[in-house]
Amino acid sequence: MDLLFCAKYPFTEEAKGYIVSSGAKLDYGIIEKGEERAKNALLKGKIPQMGVALEKALGIEIASYAAARMIVLSMRSRFLMNRYAVAEAKRASSYLRSEGDENVKKVGEEVGVHIKGDGIPVGEYLLFAPKAVEYKLANKGLRDGTVLLAKNERIRVIEEAVRKRIERLFEKKVPIPKEIEEASERVRASLPKEKPAERQTGEKNFPPCIAKLIEDLKMSENLPHTARWVLGVYLAKVGMETEAIVELFSSAPDFNAETTRYQIEHIKKRDYTMPSCSTMESYGLCVSNCGCRNPLSCRVRR
Amino acid sequence: MREEGYIRGLFSYYYEKNPIHVDEVGKREFGFGGWDKKIESRHMHFSTDTELMRALKNERPLYVSRSAAYYEFPDARPMERKGWLGCDLIFDLDAEHHACGKFTCPPCLQKVKNETIKLIEDFLMPDFGVSRNDINIVFSGSRGYHVHVFDRAYRKLWKDERREIADYAGGTGISYEHFFGKRGKLFSGPAPSEGGYGGKFAREVIKRLENEEFASYLSTKLKKKENRDMFIRGIEKGDWERVHIAKKDEKFAKLFNEIVGGLSCDIDVNVTADISKLIRLPFSLHGGTGMIAAPVKDIDKFDPMADAIVFSDRPVSIRMNEDAPKITMKGVDYGPYKKEGTAEVPEHLAVYLICKKAAILE
Numbered sequence: 001m002d003l004l005f006c007a008k009y010p011f012t013e014e015a016k017g018y019i020v021s022s023g024a025k026l027d028y029g030i031i032e033k034g035e036e037r038a039k040n041a042l043l044k045g046k047i048p049q050m051g052v053a054l055e056k057a058l059g060i061e062i063a064s065y066a067a068a069r070m071i072v073l074s075m076r077s078r079f080l081m082n083r084y085a086v087a088e089a090k091r092a093s094s095y096l097r098s099e100g101d102e103n104v105k106k107v108g109e110e111v112g113v114h115i116k117g118d119g120i121p122v123g124e125y126l127l128f129a130p131k132a133v134e135y136k137l138a139n140k141g142l143r144d145g146t147v148l149l150a151k152n153e154r155i156r157v158i159e160e161a162v163r164k165r166i167e168r169l170f171e172k173k174v175p176i177p178k179e180i181e182e183a184s185e186r187v188r189a190s191l192p193k194e195k196p197a198e199r200q201t202g203e204k205n206f207p208p209c210i211a212k213l214i215e216d217l218k219m220s221e222n223l224p225h226t227a228r229w230v231l232g233v234y235l236a237k238v239g240m241e242t243e244a245i246v247e248l249f250s251s252a253p254d255f256n257a258e259t260t261r262y263q264i265e266h267i268k269k270r271d272y273t274m275p276s277c278s279t280m281e282s283y284g285l286c287v288s289n290c291g292c293r294n295p296l297s298c299r300v301r302r
Numbered sequence: 303m304r305e306e307g308y309i310r311g312l313f314s315y316y317y318e319k320n321p322i323h324v325d326e327v328g329k330r331e332f333g334f335g336g337w338d339k340k341i342e343s344r345h346m347h348f349s350t351d352t353e354l355m356r357a358l359k360n361e362r363p364l365y366v367s368r369s370a371a372y373y374e375f376p377d378a379r380p381m382e383r384k385g386w387l388g389c390d391l392i393f394d395l396d397a398e399h400h401a402c403g404k405f406t407c408p409p410c411l412q413k414v415k416n417e418t419i420k421l422i423e424d425f426l427m428p429d430f431g432v433s434r435n436d437i438n439i440v441f442s443g444s445r446g447y448h449v450h451v452f453d454r455a456y457r458k459l460w461k462d463e464r465r466e467i468a469d470y471a472g473g474t475g476i477s478y479e480h481f482f483g484k485r486g487k488l489f490s491g492p493a494p495s496e497g498g499y500g501g502k503f504a505r506e507v508i509k510r511l512e513n514e515e516f517a518s519y520l521s522t523k524l525k526k527k528e529n530r531d532m533f534i535r536g537i538e539k540g541d542w543e544r545v546h547i548a549k550k551d552e553k554f555a556k557l558f559n560e561i562v563g564g565l566s567c568d569i570d571v572n573v574t575a576d577i578s579k580l581i582r583l584p585f586s587l588h589g590g591t592g593m594i595a596a597p598v599k600d601i602d603k604f605d606p607m608a609d610a611i612v613f614s615d616r617p618v619s620i621r622m623n624e625d626a627p628k629i630t631m632k633g634v635d636y637g638p639y640k641k642e643g644t645a646e647v648p649e650h651l652a653v654y655l656i657c658k659k660a661a662i663l664e
Contacts, residue, residue: 282476
């Protein structure tokens, strides 16, 4: 068993096998590491890479993932689970970027992405490719059921598959030990007070594409860059206050208030033009045949 | 109404003589339609072919559809409780929006046939890697074709992923900037050996370069065969500037959009993306024409106005409700007909005109 591999990619079957065979117990040290991991993911949106790679440290690293997941699970919030999954996926992806093809392939296979040469089978690609114009199938080389991709693109697709895998793992309910419940309370106490749950935007006349984006955002979906930008431009154009927009974005699983505020201000300063419906369509963001030419005019008419 | 009863009777008698076999019949949802609506009732379930045929005999529907999806409980409601197991990948190609109206003209029928061939030969087989054995082309019974793909690699895909496939075939969301651009000193673009639209575009340009008029539109330098060959050898390696072309970005972008428009397929995106779609049951009759929605083996040779006709030559007297143009069925020309005119026509034409509500029984 490759311990280093397991520590880098603790969501794999191989890592699970290690946990089972090592008989690791949820002792204080592991729960503490798990708590730290969960805090990093939920507060900073980022789980740092490991420092030293001693065998004992690797074992704890793997176990800390299991503990962190139970901690997050017991917080019973879809938003927090998704935010955690995003951070884990980003961590895995940061390791994958310095891996050789063989390990990239191995991790891919664990999460349902079967790399063939330089490509990924189209069915799997469609399930895991980010929804962004540069990943639109029509812009890719597709032959014989395989989508040809550059290495960084293959890793990005795997990252998405890792995120979905971890999100799905949260659907399986497991009994939570008391020590984990306590750790989870401590993590919760360290989070900002305001609950990023349901809130009304006070505006029901959004065109279907914008309404869909807001809905996805509220469900803590991880929207791609283009989608966020479009939503930001739209809300800025209809005159929404910066703080209200920031608040709306706070349900994004990788939300960072400062970054969001800066970006919204930037959008307002630059006064970007709202993309037309045909551009929205090419971004893959158009969801309905509403017969408008621009989402902004759609709002006025309705 | 007399006509409705007449058609329902003929259909029911036809089904009695020509029972239909449905693969995995127990996992499909069925829907029936009548004189006014193509789907009047749905959420039906039949465990066997025999049960289905009994229903066709008793209810005498004018349209029979089945789900493209497979379900654990096809008759459960609402949708979420059916236990969705997967769905064939389907494409709907129709001459509906071609402007020839109620009586689709032969050129429009030919056009939609060409689109169907393109979808299969230029997209499904080479790009998506689907084997011809996993593709069923079915005449819709009216003006178009339904393409069913049974390849299991696509069965579990959800709506968004299917929409993406439809967008690919339709060339939606494609952008020139993703295929062309400066790479170092090189002006790089797609090579003909590439998969996807890039390769298709490069191959088409190389083909068009045989035409001198086209070549000189790009650049007068390309009038010379020598330069043309050099230019093509560059394209073969993805280098699109072996010969200098003025305003190349502008020209290539325009050309790209034009060529991609022609290479892509005219399909109904919403049908492909609908994972609970009811689609005409192969081998059933179309209530708007009386023709059969039969699987097509050799689409090149298939002539719907001959090969999809099942009713007899027995003479039937009809009276026209409206004007109808010349209609060719089984190689024989009929009409044109004037409103209020009466005629004695073969049963299959009578059925066709009555189903189209253009005639009544005399």
